[in-house]
Amino acid sequence: MTEFSDLGLSPTTLQAVADTGYTTATPIQAQAIPVALAGQDVLGIAQTGTGKTAAFTLPLIDKLASGRAKARMPRALVIAPTRELADQVASSFEKYAKGTKLSWALLIGGVSFGDQEKKLDRGVDVLIATPGRLLDHFERGKLLMTGVQFLVVDEADRMLDMGFIPDIERIFKLTPPKKQTLFFSATMPPEITRLTKQFLRDPVRIEVAKPATTNANITQLLVKVPSSDPKAKRLALRTIVEKAAPETGIVFCNRKTEVDIVAKSLKVHGFDAAAIHGDLDQSQRMKTLADFRSGALKILVASDVAARGLDIPAVSHVFNYDVPHHADDYVHRIGRTGRAGRSGVAYMLVTPADDKGFDKVVKLIGSTPDEEVIDVDYTNAVTVPREGDRRRGRGERPGRERGERGERSERGGRGRRERAEAAPEAEVVETVAVEAAPEAPVERAERPERERKPRRERSRDRAAAQTVETAPVEEAAPAARPSRERPPMPVRGVQPVRAREDDDDRRVVGFGNDIPAFLLRAPPKLAKVED
Template structure:
């Protein structure tokens, strides 16, 4: 199937082709036709499946005909974070270059002046975070009565961030005959209730089971002690063919400290977290996308929706507190059919959190390898058992003394040396080069020697005794 089979306009197909895409992903193939038919839609898809284009592309064609008015956006896209909103805006710029559509971005952390000016001039597409949108609405700077199409993206993330009351308020201000699209990676009961309330007979699409992880991502957990986490992370970064990586931490302070430590150890690392202003966050992301830095240390503010091509690795420096965050974190790699690797550093205190992740994803995360200090921390008795070589040598020494004991008891050693084939003496000479372990005294038993013909028959000796192996006696 090609994008042309989905009913998109020629102008849009040219933009898609110019962007380097020829075949739609499963979520795009299933979502685009019903959106073009003006149907409500619920899309359940894991991150990295091309979900953004599945609503951006048909929206461009739907909005191609119509007139924009001041302060009254024709469509509204709600995103949980600034980064996601900016990424959706980039998609509209890329795919809508052949259409006369005007877009505005309403996000926190930037001045309102330019945003208000754009609204006054009229916009076809308004991309907003709930907080900034509610702020401008309460100030009377925006009217929602002309909105024909609503997209609620990353609905489960909206729930996690406490935005559901704001979304309910926003939906109540929109026309009742609008078209509504809801996308989410999971469908918890609260989101199901929201969909039942605000969507009318929606088309339901699911391209992967809820909370499943991308099969293109090789996942590993790395047992580690808390004091060895930085050292273990640096070792994997050096040895696992890392081209670009995102490292997730649970706390903003950890993000800052880890990024500083990586820089001190020679890594090209940057950071992004909630305490940074928007311009600084955008600057760090631009450095990461351009390749100026290849390691980005981030809090969960960057866990969803960031689409950076070629991320080879994701590291959970801290095991996520919420299992859903694991799915979205590792989804930064293995995107667009590419393969990726995800490592989770697991301390003893993380056991319950890892179990919850494995329960959610329905599979056990394989062990990558023990940390370097695990052997050092092992009890002495365990280390002795892990080295079986001394026991093997002791067994061989015991065998040789049983074979050589009889000639020593009979004491005709000089005559024995003169015999043509003293096979027992040969075996004794070889084995005494590997003495029994210190502290163990071999027990001699008066057993008859094994006859030389028997050794020859068994294939243990097949020639005369070399002169350098002959011995005269055992003292």
Template sequence: MENDPFESVAGFAALGLRAELLRALTSLGYEEPTPIQQEAIPPLVAGHDLVGQAATGTGKTAAFALPVLQSLTAGRRDAGPGALVLVPTRELAEQVSQAVHRYGRELGVRVLPVYGGQPIGRQLQALARGVDVVVGTPGRVLDHIERATLKLGDVRTVVLDEADEMLDMGFAEDIEAILAETPESRQTVLFSATMPPRIDGIARRHLRDPVRITMGRKGVEPGELPLVRQSAYIVARAHKTAALGRILDVEAPTSAIVFCRTREEVDQVTETLNGRGYRAEALHGGMSQDQRDRVMGRLRAGTTELLVATDVAARGLDVEQLTHVINFNVPAAPEAYVHRIGRVGRAGREGSAITLAEPREQRMLKAIERLTGQRITLEKLPTVTDLRARRLELTRTALQASLETDDLERFRVVLDSLTDEFDVENIALAAVKLLHEAAGGDVEEEEIPSPAPSAGDRREPRQGGGRRDRPSDSSVARLFFGIGRRAGLRPQDLVGAIAGESGLSARDIGAIQITDRFSLVEVPEPAADMVIAAMQRSTIRGRRPTVRRERFVR
């Protein structure tokens, strides 16, 4: 008797998925649905709207992609898409598009990712031929709508993935405008790692009696370690790079992501870590998509230990074997912290989330604790003595592994030739010394001083008001954009474009001034050249404006 081809995905079969999707899941090695897939797929297949709170790594892409594919008519060749998925970044657009393509291979589904930084001609040709599912960033989707190259009249399902990230990047009005172009009878699905009031507002306005599901991390049995160990070190800014190297030496991560704020910071930290002997790679908005893909391939293959990245460049990236997430700075938004630590502690493995905080940033740690309901343990920075002890422990471990597994007999002739003149114990100690020195030897570093107590964060952004606060951590550069009010430009267009294309956090963008013909935007001075380079390759409201430093002091 032949084996049932669907036996390996029996849990998915019970959710009422069509045979073509079950065969695709079998070929991809899926076995049982994750909790969010178990909860979300049945109501979505039944046609209900849904609000899901779920972090990265819970399987939410399949949770909405499979019902979307289930609803598509086999062999449909309508010009307009049947489903639209909105995501915050180009990386996530590519990732979701690839997943939908894999799941819907037998259905012949035509999937198109649309985002800025990609030649628009290719997108126009694909849209003209007809697509079934569009996965895109709000800015580029709205651009196509305004060009009349994307018509959403046939859309049956709209998915807002990582909705909180999209709002943080300034896409709220774009999302509203896009939803207004879709039929009122559509099914609407919203996924978000956090549920601030703004997300509830969108759900109330655009979803009809939605099913609500919340997926946290797997509970921990009494006495077990948490899946994510959260800790922080208080370090003065001048000593943060040295502190990072020392923490990595002690933690010895198998695979880690270090999050930085700007491209310049990413490059500086990467260079320092490589100089310390680590295999570190940079990932930021100043790199081409091919460069990013090569970096991620080396990380997944294990030839790179550390990925040093900006938030935007790393969004949507899913690396299964990560053991550590390290915040070189405290994230400006507590929600960003939730997204970052969602990348570790998966599949029952313990992960570590480590944050380097300046003294004035301790109140930001408290805000994160309030959001997550979990304590972040303040740790004491490892001393030089701690580091020396750790390196000696690594030497002992290497020796133990050699004694247990290696063929040592061929070295006996060396030992025999030395025992006539030296004591065996001294020979062993000399061999240990040589191994220890070859692995880096004793630490010749100065102690990192403890930071002075903070008198409070006097530069904390003001609350309320219509004007965006200036970036507070460095001098400010004012950039000129050759596009203004006459092109329909809004502040959120600039914030979304800069954050989406350059890797700069939306919260690091300062005051914005829009005139009829041009606009001025304040950004941190260290990030100015990176923003200019990124924006010169991008479009805003369908145009590619001149972007440069302001030439005159006002």
């Protein structure tokens, strides 16, 4: 084990570390701090919970001890993917730099621009920020990055997951090329490797554990839930939490909406729980985290926004309510427990719908967690699929049982069966009404057999024929009326033009040439006039 006093830190910094109660450095700290103090670029790869924050905070404090900050020109820049992680880094600087005159500022979303600009105008030595808010200040002209001597990128693989890589590339280009870069990540996907090759200068690679490996101090347990119904999963979670009786625990869900539902379910059943995710107000998120750190809150239900970098050493249990979409997130989630040499327990709920995701997790960590058998009665929680769903292959559909469907039918009036029985009667009535309708006395000549025409042409012929047949008889001598010739057969794709007629032939205008045949029929009362 390496002592902090053997790493070359200044007496002021060593005293600040001793005041926090730490005397022995972790492997990543023991290897990264001397390299950073020597002025070389660092590429640190270590699993979460191994002390990466102190590995770059302590050498920065020592190297910035001499010098003076300028207005709007920070000397050191620390980039973090989430607000919570940035706030944690700021807390570390405040704790370890208390014996120095160094100043720092935190630039994160959800906080007033005005307060942050006042700090920048006074000048800060260390600027801790999320990528989006940092670039917002830069575009407003409130920040200059030409004086940055040290650039730290924390949780780089999380930056990739959140889509911040273009912003990180832009920040690298806005800072001076001659700077010292400390780059830390738990995993090294190809995109992160490309970024380090492009912007780091001969970095010293420090890898204290294989990428995406779990902490040996964490006991991993598997709980199989026989149904994917959310009711069954929430029942299993409550049973596990009650059985484990955690001092403090974090429940991880994949979706923000699920976070709220699970937190409400736990609170309704008497558990001390609260939700935290990206859609909540920043002040509420900070208060919830503060309560969890102090022990005032026992169970934190979170999305993956809290899965990275949060240093809460006292977390005893982690509950994976959902199997993560990305297998790497499983490592980061369970890394919230078993920190700083402590032991921890991590549960993962697996349903039949999670087979693919679970297989990826097993492949990544190289082992299968031990199965924990819990005594749960799923009778009232598991929804049985309907026969129709089985035939169509829909499987289980929560909240759609036959009883519920029948109740809805009764509330709405007649059910499907009643409507099916009533349907034939409606058809009979409709048929009688059609038969009782008066027929026009004008006889129609039978149409000779001929080749079947397209539908549009048949409609036009029928309309033209009925126009002639249903014309009212106004004079006794039909020979006095001018003969009305049948219009020529229209050519497909060409609309014929009819000459306007002044006589009242009771035609309906406004439909062009495609006039419905029933509109061209004469009213029944006109057909009775014979004299």
